[in-house]
Amino acid sequence: MKSMIRHGALVLPALLLTTLASTSATAQSTTAVEPAAFELTVANIMRGEDLVGRSPDDIRWSVDSRELFFRWRQPESTDTTTHLYRVAADGGEPRMVPDSLVEHAVPARGGRWSSDRSHRAEIRGGDVYVVSRRGDIRRMTATPTRERSPHLSPDASTVYFMSGSNVFAMDMDGGPLRQLTDIRTSDEPEERESEGQRAFLEAQQEELFAVIRDELAEEAHEEAVDSMRREVKPLYIGEDGSLNSAEVSPSGRYVLLAISEDADTKRTIVPDYVTATGYTEDLNARSKVGDAREGQRSAILDLETGDFTWIEVEPADQERSLIPMGWGPNSDRALVMGLTANNEDRRLYVVDSSGAVTLIDHLHDDAWVGGPGLYTMGWLPDGDRIYFVSERSGFAHLYTVPATGGEATALTAGDWEVTDVQLSLNGETFYLTTSEIHPGERQLYTLSAEGGERVRITSMDGWNESLVSPDGESVAVLHSRGNQPPELFLRETDRGSDPEQITLSTTAEFRAGPWIRPEIIEFTARDGVEVPARIFRPEDLGAEPNGAAVLFVHGAGYLQNVHHGWSSYYREYMFHHLLASRGYTVLDVDYRGSSGYGRDWRTAIYRYMGGKDLTDFVDAAGYLVENESIDPDRIGLYGGSYGGFITLMAMFTEPDVFAAGAALRSVTDWAHYNHGYTSNILNEPQDDGEAYRRSSPIYFAEGLEGHLLIAHGMVDTNVHFQDVVRLVQRLIELGKTDWELAVYPAEGHGFVRPESWTDEYRRILELFETTIGSTAQR
Numbered sequence: 001m002k003s004m005i006r007h008g009a010l011v012l013p014a015l016l017l018t019t020l021a022s023t024s025a026t027a028q029s030t031t032a033v034e035p036a037a038f039e040l041t042v043a044n045i046m047r048g049e050d051l052v053g054r055s056p057d058d059i060r061w062s063v064d065s066r067e068l069f070f071r072w073r074q075p076e077s078t079d080t081t082t083h084l085y086r087v088a089a090d091g092g093e094p095r096m097v098p099d100s101l102v103e104h105a106v107p108a109r110g111g112r113w114s115s116d117r118s119h120r121a122e123i124r125g126g127d128v129y130v131v132s133r134r135g136d137i138r139r140m141t142a143t144p145t146r147e148r149s150p151h152l153s154p155d156a157s158t159v160y161f162m163s164g165s166n167v168f169a170m171d172m173d174g175g176p177l178r179q180l181t182d183i184r185t186s187d188e189p190e191e192r193e194s195e196g197q198r199a200f201l202e203a204q205q206e207e208l209f210a211v212i213r214d215e216l217a218e219e220a221h222e223e224a225v226d227s228m229r230r231e232v233k234p235l236y237i238g239e240d241g242s243l244n245s246a247e248v249s250p251s252g253r254y255v256l257l258a259i260s261e262d263a264d265t266k267r268t269i270v271p272d273y274v275t276a277t278g279y280t281e282d283l284n285a286r287s288k289v290g291d292a293r294e295g296q297r298s299a300i301l302d303l304e305t306g307d308f309t310w311i312e313v314e315p316a317d318q319e320r321s322l323i324p325m326g327w328g329p330n331s332d333r334a335l336v337m338g339l340t341a342n343n344e345d346r347r348l349y350v351v352d353s354s355g356a357v358t359l360i361d362h363l364h365d366d367a368w369v370g371g372p373g374l375y376t377m378g379w380l381p382d383g384d385r386i387y388f389v390s391e392r393s394g395f396a397h398l399y400t401v402p403a404t405g406g407e408a409t410a411l412t413a414g415d416w417e418v419t420d421v422q423l424s425l426n427g428e429t430f431y432l433t434t435s436e437i438h439p440g441e442r443q444l445y446t447l448s449a450e451g452g453e454r455v456r457i458t459s460m461d462g463w464n465e466s467l468v469s470p471d472g473e474s475v476a477v478l479h480s481r482g483n484q485p486p487e488l489f490l491r492e493t494d495r496g497s498d499p500e501q502i503t504l505s506t507t508a509e510f511r512a513g514p515w516i517r518p519e520i521i522e523f524t525a526r527d528g529v530e531v532p533a534r535i536f537r538p539e540d541l542g543a544e545p546n547g548a549a550v551l552f553v554h555g556a557g558y559l560q561n562v563h564h565g566w567s568s569y570y571r572e573y574m575f576h577h578l579l580a581s582r583g584y585t586v587l588d589v590d591y592r593g594s595s596g597y598g599r600d601w602r603t604a605i606y607r608y609m610g611g612k613d614l615t616d617f618v619d620a621a622g623y624l625v626e627n628e629s630i631d632p633d634r635i636g637l638y639g640g641s642y643g644g645f646i647t648l649m650a651m652f653t654e655p656d657v658f659a660a661g662a663a664l665r666s667v668t669d670w671a672h673y674n675h676g677y678t679s680n681i682l683n684e685p686q687d688d689g690e691a692y693r694r695s696s697p698i699y700f701a702e703g704l705e706g707h708l709l710i711a712h713g714m715v716d717t718n719v720h721f722q723d724v725v726r727l728v729q730r731l732i733e734l735g736k737t738d739w740e741l742a743v744y745p746a747e748g749h750g751f752v753r754p755e756s757w758t759d760e761y762r763r764i765l766e767l768f769e770t771t772i773g774s775t776a777q778r
Contacts, residue, residue, distance in 0.1 A: 038513040040581055042765055045574035046757035049073070052570060053505040054082060055486040056478065062107050063120050064135035065089060065471040069097070069106055070488060075507045089474045091490050091500040104139070107131070114152035115250065115329040115381075117425045121150035121159050128161045130172065133470070140170055149245055153252060154329065160248045167246045167255055179232055180303055181255060183243055188236035233306030244296060245324060248303075249332040254353050255301040256324045256334045265291045268722070272715050274746045285717040289675045290684040298322040298336055300355055309355040313338060313347070328403065330383035337377065343368040343680045348377065348388060350403050360405050363390050367603035368680040370558070372396045372419045372595070379403075380449060381427030387411075387449075389418060395598040398430065400449075411451045417598065420465075423449075424472050431457075431468045431475075439532065439596050440520060440563030444468075444475065446493070457493055463565020468493065480566035482517035482534075514577055516540050518588070520562055523623035529592075531616050532562045536576045536586040537628070546583025546774040547631040549624045551617055552576065553589070553639030553646045557605070557677075560596035561588060575761055583774055585628050591616040591646070606681060607688065609670065609695040610649040617650060621657050634772040638662035638709075638764055641719060641749065648697035648708075648727075655705035660771040662709040662764045665719050665749055668727040669696045672720065701730045707771045708739040711760050713747030 038044075044051065054073035061068055066089055073082045084102050087094040097106060103125030111122040111131075122129045126146035130138045140159055141147055150161040160169050160180070167180045194202055205212045237243070237259050244258040265287040272281045298311045311322055320341035327334050332353040339346055346369045348361040363369055373389025373396045380387060380400065387400045393410070396417040401408040412418055412432070419442060420433035430447045432454065437443055444466040445454040458464045462481040469475065475493050480486040485506055491499040518534040525531050538545045552572060554561040559568075567573045576586040590596065592604035592612040604612045617637060624630040637658055639647050644666025651661040667673050671685040671692050682691040693699055712724045721743075728741055742763055744756050751757050770776055 038509065040514065040574075040578050042575070042578065042761045043758045045578065046571060046761055047754050048571065048757065050080075050754070051507060052485060052510050053507050055480075055505045055566075056085075056488040056503050057486075058084075058109070059467050059476050059478065059488070060107050060109055061089075061467065061469045061474075061476070062135065063111075063131040063470060064133060065469040065473065066135065068469075068474075068476050068490065070094075070476075072488075072503060072505065075505055087488075087490070087502055089469060089490070091502065094502055104129075112151040113425065114156035115154035116156060119152055119156040121152050121161070123147060123150060128159060128170075130156070130159055138172070149247070151247055153248075154250045158252065162243075162246055165243045167248065169248070169252075180248070181246070181301065182232040182234045183257075184234055184236050185239060185241055186236055187238055188234075235301065235306075235308055247324065247327060249327050249334075249353065250330065251332050253302065253304050254332055255303060256327060257299045257301060258296055258322075258324050259299060260296045268720055270715060270717050270720055283715065283717055285720065286674050288672055289670070289678040289682075290686050291675065295341075296321040296323060298324050298351075300334075300351070300353060302353070311336060311349075311351050311355055311357065313349065313357055325377055326379065328379045328383045329381055333383075333403065335377065335379060335386060337375070339369070342683070345369065346374065348386070348401075350386070350405075358403075358405050360386060360401050360403065361388060361390070361399075361408060363392055365391070365599070365603065367606035370680065371599060371602055372417055373398075373421065376421050378423065380423075387421075387423070387430075389421060391599045394600060398432065398447075400451075409451065411447060412454070415598065417596065422468055424468070425470055426472075429472065431466070433464070433466060435596060438564065440560075440565070442565070444477070457491075458499075460489070460499065461564065463563060482564055482566070483515040485566045485570070513574070514541055514581075515574075516577070517564075518576075520564070523620055523627075525612075525616055525619045527612070531592075531620070532590050532597075533620060534562050534588040535628075536580040536588075538580050538583050538585065541577060541581040543581050543583050545585060545629065547629065548583065548634040548636070548768070548772040548774070549585045549587065549621070549628070549630040550576075550579055550768060550772075551587050551589060551620055551635070551637040553591070553617065553637060553643035554594070555639060555641035555643045557593050557609075557613075557642040557681075558595045558602060560590060560594055562590040562594075563596070571757060571761075575764075578765070579768070582769075584768070585624060585630060587620055587624060589616060589620050607683070607691040607695075609681060610646070610653070610697070611695075614646055614649050614654070617646065618654055618657050632657075633659060634776075636660035636662075636768050636772050638664065640664035640666075642667065644719075645697060649700065651706055651708050652697055652700035652703040655703055658706060660707040660767055662711065662767055664711045664760065665713060665716055666697070666710065666724065666727075667719050668723045669698045671696065672723055672726075674718075698727050698730055701727065701736070702734050704731070704734075704736050704739065706738065707767060709742065709763055709767045710739065711742040711744070711763065713744045713749060713751065713756075715745075715747065716749045718749035 053075045056070040056072040058071040067086050069086050071082045072085050084097040085094040086097055108122035108124050111120045113120050119130050119132050127142055128140040128147050128150045145163050147161045147163045152159055158169055158171050165183045169178045169180055240262045242260055244260055247256045267287050268285045270283040270285045272283055275281050300309045321339045323337045325335040325337050334351045336349045336351050346363040350358045350360055371391040377388035384403055385400045386403055389396050389398055397412040398418050399408040399410050416436040418432050418434050422431040428449055432445045432447055433442050442463050444458040445456050447454045460479050465478040467476045477489045478486040479489050488502040489499040490502055491497050518536055521535050522530040522532050561567055579586050621635050625632045635658055637647055644663035647661040647663040648666055650658045670678050670682055685692045710724055712721055714721045731739055747756050
């Protein structure tokens, strides 16, 4: 494979200039144009993809491993739509796929292989397809109903799939469509015999009238014939039940079912004011933490007898959810994962066709189970072993365990994480993405399924997200660095091959910018822990320091932003350049609770958000004062979502440290956030009120002394606008004055429109300039 980047000069590769003749993309000039000097302004950098470009994503290999498909938009294209492209496995020029072919002629995301690895079942355009390793394609259904969950018998002779609430089967060599289940979302009807006066009258009618006797005889005959014809016994799962998944066993006799019951929850209504109708329309959003919620049960249905068996574990109420993870390849045994209601335990079970359960692994965490790979598990092809990822050592690593139970074997170990696991089709090799070189770097390795030495495949420093082809001979890599957005590379899995760059996605204007690879530093927190951060210094942008500093708080809580790859916060990354160019020192911190640093880091916020995560920022401010000559009275911070929450806590509880803050789309009271995220960390408000009270900014609003900007989208269905409305009322009642609320009527949690981004960050810049900047009135 040949590199598309020429030493000493960056040139547009020919692959960007042409596409399929039938669907040629906007022509790109091959003449090098010297870009104008980059304009580092809020309005310019908030243009998003129009400035930066659209990196490739949605990557998928063809079943025969000959082609790679991905979504992309060519830079400087006047077409703002992303299109599907294809490129040969050995590299070359990507070609656009006609829109008319995308739904049914392009490999699907995911899909299920047969046990013999000869075929894969997929959903394309809502219909079932079966594709062979040679690339032969067969469409199995063509219905207005969107089928789901296709899978194959071990020898690929039969394809199974779900349609509606039932499982169907079709033989590959022809034959009728067969309905295997008759699952009904209702309660089983009760047969009641008449009693007393009604029974007397019915018997009297039958005794006296021949017409009644004839009708009853005909009904009995029809029922007898119908029972002989009916091959599927109805299964009633109740009016509140719903079928989540169903998988037929290797023998074809049993079905593994996942059934949930709808919870009695009260959902929040989010009003949408800017609508096409001119009327306010209500959005039915999520419920709040601690409200009634659904769980999931698993069961086995015997298709031969119609017997239905719930999978039960001891004690019977210990699992909130039992989640099927698939039948074994060689026998009617299934892998099932159990998660407890208090989020502290994950158990892995092997269940046989009778419902008998064997516990094969138990992961317990006094805080909550989590980390990368919580749901990563499966069968090895021999059917005798199961692999899984666990944080049992304090870091996420790969293990195998006998399917009959026993000691688990660690295939990886160390103070680093396995972040992605792919198993080769033959089951002999794992492809692992890990952070073993550096917490902020991701590289791909091969590892024998028997364990042993890992062999590194990727060689480019930075962040590598990899997808190995089904035949194991090629790997697609989305590669980025701190100042370079992801680009698609192809290479052979053989370590001796060089990667070939397939895309160049950034615009010439963006490439003319002053973008740096920020230095990653560490500072010592008060408890002695070394906390990583990315620093943007004014000198990096050719500016004189103004003595002020801004700390950035990433969102999501469990997210990593201090790394050697391209940040998902790329607008903020560019905004930090703007701040540095004006003399501010900017520090971007991976505080406690962030991902990428193991279990203890992840759970350090248990029962106290706004504890160690906040003191990490207080200690970061101290580091800047001591090491970067920052004026302790001129420090601000900002962030969105969880970052907005930390900003509020900082402004309310550490007024002597932070003079200004911008809290964007902020959680103000955790009792009003969702269940799945919040209950892990703070338990439930009705059971652990102390954790919620000490973690929620609304209880500390009286501490506001500095200058606060609050910004929120009014149609935010994640962190509801109600959150800041309640906080604003609290600030009003407390008589606070140095705060401002900016609302965005047409925006949700993640802003979409450039003018909204521009308005928001114009306000943030103005806040810092007028309060802590060199022109501030002090």
